[in-house]
Amino acid sequence: VAEGRHRALGTAIAMLIIVTSVGACAVPPPTSSPITPHSVTAIPHVDSGTGLKLPSEAFNPTATERNLVIDASQKRIAVCMSEYGLTWKAAPGRMPQINQLDRLYGVSDLDVARSRGYHLPPEYRVSPLGDHRQPGPVLDRTMSPAELLVLTGSPTGEETTASPGTFNGKQLPFGGCGARARLEVTGVDQIDPTFLADSITVKAWQESKTHPQVVAVIAEWSRCMKTAGYDFPTPLEVESPAWSLHGPVTEAEIATAVADVRCKQQTNLIGIWFAVESDYENQIIPQHLDDLQRIKAAWTDAARRAAQILGTA
Amino acid sequence: VKKSRILSSAAAILLGTAIIVIPGSPASAAVTSTCTLGHSNMQNCIFWGQAYNNSKSGVTGHVSNFPVTGTTGYVYKSAGTGQGEYLGNNNGSNRNMDQHCNMALYYDPNYGGPSLGFAPNPSPGYQKAGSGLGQLLNNMRSQSWLC
Numbered sequence: 139v140a141e142g143r144h145r146a147l148g149t150a151i152a153m154l155i156i157v158t159s160v161g162a163c164a165v166p167p168p169t170s171s172p173i174t175p176h177s178v179t180a181i182p183h184v185d186s187g188t189g190l191k192l193p194s195e196a197f198n199p200t201a202t203e204r205n206l207v208i209d210a211s212q213k214r215i216a217v218c219m220s221e222y223g224l225t226w227k228a229a230p231g232r233m234p235q236i237n238q239l240d241r242l243y244g245v246s247d248l249d250v251a252r253s254r255g256y257h258l259p260p261e262y263r264v265s266p267l268g269d270h271r272q273p274g275p276v277l278d279r280t281m282s283p284a285e286l287l288v289l290t291g292s293p294t295g296e297e298t299t300a301s302p303g304t305f306n307g308k309q310l311p312f313g314g315c316g317a318r319a320r321l322e323v324t325g326v327d328q329i330d331p332t333f334l335a336d337s338i339t340v341k342a343w344q345e346s347k348t349h350p351q352v353v354a355v356i357a358e359w360s361r362c363m364k365t366a367g368y369d370f371p372t373p374l375e376v377e378s379p380a381w382s383l384h385g386p387v388t389e390a391e392i393a394t395a396v397a398d399v400r401c402k403q404q405t406n407l408i409g410i411w412f413a414v415e416s417d418y419e420n421q422i423i424p425q426h427l428d429d430l431q432r433i434k435a436a437w438t439d440a441a442r443r444a445a446q447i448l449g450t451a
Numbered sequence: 452v453k454k455s456r457i458l459s460s461a462a463a464i465l466l467g468t469a470i471i472v473i474p475g476s477p478a479s480a481a482v483t484s485t486c487t488l489g490h491s492n493m494q495n496c497i498f499w500g501q502a503y504n505n506s507k508s509g510v511t512g513h514v515s516n517f518p519v520t521g522t523t524g525y526v527y528k529s530a531g532t533g534q535g536e537y538l539g540n541n542n543g544s545n546r547n548m549d550q551h552c553n554m555a556l557y558y559d560p561n562y563g564g565p566s567l568g569f570a571p572n573p574s575p576g577y578q579k580a581g582s583g584l585g586q587l588l589n590n591m592r593s594q595s596w597l598c
Contacts, residue, residue: 204576208574229550229571231571256561289573290488316572317573320574320575323575324575333585339585340590341586373563
């Protein structure tokens with residue numbers, strides 16, 4: 139019965155792969171998408187990156203979707219491992235809904251600068267040694283070769299094209315239980331192997347750094363910082379021997395970060411850079427709209443399937 | 452295309468050591484020549500090659516700056532093409548070895564610039580290679596974790 143179910147599942151997975159794979163696209167990748175540096179006039183005046191969303195972010199899965207998929211895949215891994223007589227400690231999905239704008243132009247929020255300096259705020263950075271939902275996880279737990287084999291299809295955990303063979307007399311799935319679970323939940327090994335929306339974000343951000351309006355506002359920010367007693371060429375090159383992100387937050391770091399954000403506010407660096415970058419993204423997105431929409435729909439489908447697996451649909 | 456192929460002489464001296472604790476960093480921050488699956492081990496397996504191949508290093512914990520100049524322990528450790536080269540701006544592929552924590556890579560030091568999120572191993576999105584890293588391919592300067 140189980141084998142028959144797996145064969146049926148395999149057929150369904152094969153069909154899903156056809157349906158949801160993005161595959162090769164005729165348009166050039168975002169890295170080579172042509173962009174025209176318009177003079178941008180619709181510029182918001184903003185004091186913080188918080189709450190701003192770049193156009194490309196609409197095509198990424200939500201944190202809820204990601205976490206549903208993670209939770210469902212963890213559940214399916216546990217089921218698969220148990221079929222081979224092994225246990226799996228499922229970890230709940232906790233992908234945060236990180237706002238790209240929060241750090242895209244360096245520290246961008248006055249409250250964060252006042253409390254954390256340049257250190258990441260707690261919602262980005264939770265140490266396993268503290269502030270855990272369930273304290274006391276096993277640190278650096280090393281998996282046994284048997285566990286690695288069943289989980290990954292390889293006794294070393296390295297990816298291999300070789301057949302994983304059998305364990306306890308039972309054929310292992312290619313790529314192990316991890317790959318099987320991913321297929322069961324998302325229908326493909328990776329929904330978006332080229333990470334299209336992320337690529338658009340980075341391409342537009344990278345190009346925007348040389349846009350005349352961005353260059354000008356960065357220079358203005360640098361002058362503002364110099365007036366405040368700091369000498370940095372750009373907000374992304376702020377480092378000082380007076381403080382270290384490997385150590386605790388210091389007064390010197392906070393003072394620098396506060397001046398940094400105040401200069402961003404004074405020059406409207408965030409508003410100008412965001413407007414230019416959004417304009418660039420809006421030029422790239424139409425070239426990839428079909429793929430972006432297909433990827434977004436695939437994530438939505440995967441989340442729906444995940445909710446069914448979890449029994450929460 | 453690799454942006455950094457400079458073999459650090461200091462790094463070359465360190466190659467014989469399997470585990471390098473980075474000076475001035477938390478005790479948990481370490482660079483190893485092997486990558487190990489773990490639960491809350493916060494390890495990023497960084498490969499020189501774009502298909503999870505060639506030299507690699509396992510880097511644990513938060514890293515606010517993968518240097519691209521000067522003396523550093525943040526270099527490729529295992530035998531193979533790329534051994535001894537900087538990890539910073541030289542990542543061909545990345546795999547989250549942590550089965551519990553989410554990993555984020557940043558384009559710039561100090562967790563700045565665009566970031567890419569990685570799901571816990573082996574959930575969907577736990578690894579990215581070559582063009583899958585988008586323009587964070589060979590452009591990784593910091594990493595953080597959320598557990």
